[in-house]
Amino acid sequence: MSRLLTATLLATVSPLALSTPFDTCPSKAYLFQSKPVQVHSVNLVTGLTALITNDVGLSNEGINAVGFDNGTGDGEGFEHKYIYGFEKSRKKVVRLDKDFNADVIEVTGLPNFSFYVGDVYDRYYYLYGPGTGFYKIDLTPLDTDPDATLQAETISTNAPLGITDFAFHPGNNKLYAVKNTNGKLYEIDTDTGASTVIGNTGKTGTFGAGYFDVNGYFYISRNSNGDIFRINLSDTDNINSQNVEAEPFADGPNSNQNDGARCEDAPVIDEDSTIDFGDAPDSYKTLLDSNGPRHQTGTGHYLGLVAPDSEGDGLISPLDDNKAGVEDEDGVGFVTALEAGTTAIISVQASATGYLSAWLDWNQDGDFEDAGEKIINDSVLSSGTNTLSVAVPADAAVGSTYSRFRFSEQAGLDYFGGATSGEVEDHPVTVMKTGTTLVHYPSERGYATLAFEDNWPKEGDYDMNDVVLRFRITETLDEDNQATRILITGYLAAYGAGYHNGFAMRLPGLNYVDINNAQTTMKYNGVVQESNGLESDATEAIFIISDDLKQKVPAECNYYRTAQYCQEAISFEFEIDIYTNEGVNTYGLMDMPYDPFIFATPGPYVRDGLWYNPGRGLEIHLADQAPTEKFDTYWYGWWSDTGNPAESRYFKTSGNLPWALLINDTWKWPQEHVDLISAYPEFAGYAETSGLNNTSWYLDEKATTGTVFEPEE
Structure with missing residues (x-):
C-alpha cells in the first residue's frame, strides 16, 4: 500500500474513534485551569497537585463544566470512560481521553452560552447555566458511532442558583452544589431543575470545582486560595438533619479559572498510597474518616533518620505506624521527663528546614482541642537535631496520654487535615509528678x-x-x-x-x-x-x-x-x-x-x-x-x-x-x-x-x- 493511500485512509477515520478511554476509575481528581488549558491531577487527601498537560489540542481555548463518565460495560469488557467538558470560546462540547487529548463533539439543542457548570452521570452529560438553563445530553450514541451528533434535552430554562460547579452523589444518584454567596448546600432535581436547600456549609466563595468519592463525601475547592473542604454526605442522617458543615480538608492550588472532574466511584486513596498517617486513638482525629492528619511522602521532608512509609489510612490499636511497615517513628525524643509544673526538653530530628507544630493532651480527655494543648506552633527547624522546650502545666493530669508532632514545608497546620509534604508522628507519653522517675x-x-x-x-x-x-x-x-x-x-x-x-x-x-x-x-x-x-x-x-x-x-x-x-x-x-x-x-x-x-x-x-x-x-x-x-x-x-x-x-x-x-x-x-x-x-x-x-x-x-x-x- 502506498504512503499516499495510507494517509488518505487515516484521514477518513474520526479522531474520536482513535481516542483511548481511561482504563481505570482513578482515585485522583482532575483540575482544569487557565487558557490555554492546563490539566492537573489533585490528591484530595493531601492537596498535592501535579501538572499533567498544558496542551489538550485545542489551541488557546479553555475548558470548563467538566465531568468524568464512568462508562458502562458492553459485554466485551470495554468501558466508555472519558472526561467531557465545554470549550468556552467556541461553545462546543469536547471529550478528553486518557491522554487528555480533546476532540469536539457536535451537539444540537443548546443555547448559545458558555457553560461552566457540568458533570456526567449514568451516561448523561448535564450542563447548568445560571440564568440560562439546565440541560442533559445522552452520550450513548457515541458508543456505536463516534461521529454521531448528539441532542441536548432541556430540563429547565430556569437555572437561578449562583453556582460554579456541581457533582453527583454515587450513593443516592442526586446532584449537589454549594451556592457561592451564601454557602448553602443545594440538592438539584435532575428531572425538573428545582433545587432544595439541604443546609448551610458555613463556607462562602467561588467554588469552581466539586467532587464526590465512593463513600459519599463531597469535596469543594475554592478558587481564591485553593482550600479544599469536605462535606460529609455519606450518611443520610446528616442530609436529613441538615448537618452539612464543610470542614477544611487540604490545601489545593488557587486559580481564577477552575473546574474539576473525578470518578465518583473511586476511593480517594488507592492501593498505591503515598501518604503518611498518624496512629493515636481516633478520638484525636486520626482516621481519614475523621479528617485525621496525613502527609504526602517522598518529598524529602520528614522527622528522624528513616523516611516515612505509606499507609492507606490511620493506624489505630492494635496497629501503629511501627508495627505496619518500616519503623519510622524515630524523629521525636523526650530528653527530660514531663513533670507537672516544670519545663521539659524535647529533641527533634529533621531531614530538612521546615515547620514543626505539636500538641499534647494535658487533661487526658482524648483530644487536642483544649487551651494550651498546642505546645509548639510553626517552629522553624533546621536540618539535623533541634532542641525545644515545653512548659508542662502545673495542673496537667498525671498518667498516660498522647502527643502529636507534624513537620512540613507548610506552615499553619492543625492537628488534623492534609499536607502536601512532611510526616506526622503520634507518641504515647507519661506525665509525672515532680520528683518521680521512669524506668x-x-x-x-x-x-x-x-x-x-x-x-x-x-x-x-x-x-x-x-x-x-x-x-x-x-x-x-x-x-x-x-x-x-x-x-x-x-x-x-x-x-x-x-x-x-x-x-x-x-x-x-x-x-x-x-x-x-x-x-x-x-x-x-x-x-x-x-x-x-x-x-x-x-x-x-x-x-x-x-x-x-x-x-x-x-x-x-x-x-x-x-x-x-x-x-x-x-x-x-x-x-x-x-x-x-x-x-x-x-x-x-x-x-x-x-x-x-x-x-x-x-x-x-x-x-x-x-x-x-x-x-x-x-x-x-x-x-x-x-x-x-x-x-x-x-x-x-x-x-x-x-x-x-x-x-x-x-x-x-x-x-x-x-x-x-x-x-x-x-x-x-x-x-x-x-x-x-x-x-x-x-x-x-x-x-x-x-x-x-x-x-x-x-x-x-x-x-x-x-x-x-x-x-x-
Missing part, C-alpha cells in the same frame, strides 16, 4: 520478644512460635525509688499453636493485697475492659492478660504469622496499667521483666499424652523461673522435662533447651515446623552453655535463609 524495659520505645513452645513437658516440633509476644514495661518510681505504677504494653505477634493458651504476668515480690485494684486497668486494643486481669484467688500479684490467645487471632489461617502465607495484620494489643497501694514497699519486686508465662486454657485445652485437662495448673515459664502457686507440681520431670525445684531448675530439657525464650529486642521467629536450631544454628551452643556462648545467636544475620517468618506489612 523502661527494654527501652522507652523498643519491644522485647517472648516466644513459647507449648508442648511442655514434651519438646514437640520445637519451632518456638506457638506463642510470640512483644512487650515493654515502664515503672514509675517515687522519690524513695518505690514503684508506684507499672505500665505493661504489648501485642500478640504470632500464634502457631494448635492448642489454646493463656498469657499472664506475675510480679514476684508483690502480693494481691499490694495492688490498688480500683485504680488498675486493663485495655484490649485501646478499649478499657471490665476486668483488670488481677487473679483474685491467688496470693501473689498475677495478672491474666488473656485466658485464651487463640481467640484473639483471625480465623482465616491456622498458622497466624508463622506460615509465610499467613500475613494477617496484628489483631490483639494489650495494656495493663498497675498501681500499687499507698505505702507499699516494692523493694522486693523482681527486676523487670518480672515473670511472663503462658498456661493451658481451661475448658477446650487438649494436649497429646495428657489424660486430663490441666487448665490453669499447666504453666510454661522462662528457663529456671519457678512457677506460680497455681502450678501442678505433679508434672515435674515428665517426658522431656528435667525440672527439679531442689536445684532451682525449671522448664529445661536434659540438653538445657528451654520451652520459652526472652530476647531483649525484636526477633524473627522460625516459620511453622522449622526447628529453632535449624533456623538459628548458634542457639544450640548458647543453650548448652546456659547462655555463656553465642550470645548474639538471635540476630537476623545469624538466621538460616528462608527459615524465619518475614512479615510483608
Whole structure:
C-alpha cells in the first residue's frame, strides 16, 4: 500500500474513534485551569497537585463544566470512560481521553452560552447555566458511532442558583452544589431543575470545582486560595438533619479559572498510597474518616533518620505506624521527663528546614482541642537535631496520654487535615509528678520478644512460635525509688499453636493485697475492659492478660504469622496499667521483666499424652523461673522435662533447651515446623552453655535463609 493511500485512509477515520478511554476509575481528581488549558491531577487527601498537560489540542481555548463518565460495560469488557467538558470560546462540547487529548463533539439543542457548570452521570452529560438553563445530553450514541451528533434535552430554562460547579452523589444518584454567596448546600432535581436547600456549609466563595468519592463525601475547592473542604454526605442522617458543615480538608492550588472532574466511584486513596498517617486513638482525629492528619511522602521532608512509609489510612490499636511497615517513628525524643509544673526538653530530628507544630493532651480527655494543648506552633527547624522546650502545666493530669508532632514545608497546620509534604508522628507519653522517675524495659520505645513452645513437658516440633509476644514495661518510681505504677504494653505477634493458651504476668515480690485494684486497668486494643486481669484467688500479684490467645487471632489461617502465607495484620494489643497501694514497699519486686508465662486454657485445652485437662495448673515459664502457686507440681520431670525445684531448675530439657525464650529486642521467629536450631544454628551452643556462648545467636544475620517468618506489612 502506498504512503499516499495510507494517509488518505487515516484521514477518513474520526479522531474520536482513535481516542483511548481511561482504563481505570482513578482515585485522583482532575483540575482544569487557565487558557490555554492546563490539566492537573489533585490528591484530595493531601492537596498535592501535579501538572499533567498544558496542551489538550485545542489551541488557546479553555475548558470548563467538566465531568468524568464512568462508562458502562458492553459485554466485551470495554468501558466508555472519558472526561467531557465545554470549550468556552467556541461553545462546543469536547471529550478528553486518557491522554487528555480533546476532540469536539457536535451537539444540537443548546443555547448559545458558555457553560461552566457540568458533570456526567449514568451516561448523561448535564450542563447548568445560571440564568440560562439546565440541560442533559445522552452520550450513548457515541458508543456505536463516534461521529454521531448528539441532542441536548432541556430540563429547565430556569437555572437561578449562583453556582460554579456541581457533582453527583454515587450513593443516592442526586446532584449537589454549594451556592457561592451564601454557602448553602443545594440538592438539584435532575428531572425538573428545582433545587432544595439541604443546609448551610458555613463556607462562602467561588467554588469552581466539586467532587464526590465512593463513600459519599463531597469535596469543594475554592478558587481564591485553593482550600479544599469536605462535606460529609455519606450518611443520610446528616442530609436529613441538615448537618452539612464543610470542614477544611487540604490545601489545593488557587486559580481564577477552575473546574474539576473525578470518578465518583473511586476511593480517594488507592492501593498505591503515598501518604503518611498518624496512629493515636481516633478520638484525636486520626482516621481519614475523621479528617485525621496525613502527609504526602517522598518529598524529602520528614522527622528522624528513616523516611516515612505509606499507609492507606490511620493506624489505630492494635496497629501503629511501627508495627505496619518500616519503623519510622524515630524523629521525636523526650530528653527530660514531663513533670507537672516544670519545663521539659524535647529533641527533634529533621531531614530538612521546615515547620514543626505539636500538641499534647494535658487533661487526658482524648483530644487536642483544649487551651494550651498546642505546645509548639510553626517552629522553624533546621536540618539535623533541634532542641525545644515545653512548659508542662502545673495542673496537667498525671498518667498516660498522647502527643502529636507534624513537620512540613507548610506552615499553619492543625492537628488534623492534609499536607502536601512532611510526616506526622503520634507518641504515647507519661506525665509525672515532680520528683518521680521512669524506668523502661527494654527501652522507652523498643519491644522485647517472648516466644513459647507449648508442648511442655514434651519438646514437640520445637519451632518456638506457638506463642510470640512483644512487650515493654515502664515503672514509675517515687522519690524513695518505690514503684508506684507499672505500665505493661504489648501485642500478640504470632500464634502457631494448635492448642489454646493463656498469657499472664506475675510480679514476684508483690502480693494481691499490694495492688490498688480500683485504680488498675486493663485495655484490649485501646478499649478499657471490665476486668483488670488481677487473679483474685491467688496470693501473689498475677495478672491474666488473656485466658485464651487463640481467640484473639483471625480465623482465616491456622498458622497466624508463622506460615509465610499467613500475613494477617496484628489483631490483639494489650495494656495493663498497675498501681500499687499507698505505702507499699516494692523493694522486693523482681527486676523487670518480672515473670511472663503462658498456661493451658481451661475448658477446650487438649494436649497429646495428657489424660486430663490441666487448665490453669499447666504453666510454661522462662528457663529456671519457678512457677506460680497455681502450678501442678505433679508434672515435674515428665517426658522431656528435667525440672527439679531442689536445684532451682525449671522448664529445661536434659540438653538445657528451654520451652520459652526472652530476647531483649525484636526477633524473627522460625516459620511453622522449622526447628529453632535449624533456623538459628548458634542457639544450640548458647543453650548448652546456659547462655555463656553465642550470645548474639538471635540476630537476623545469624538466621538460616528462608527459615524465619518475614512479615510483608
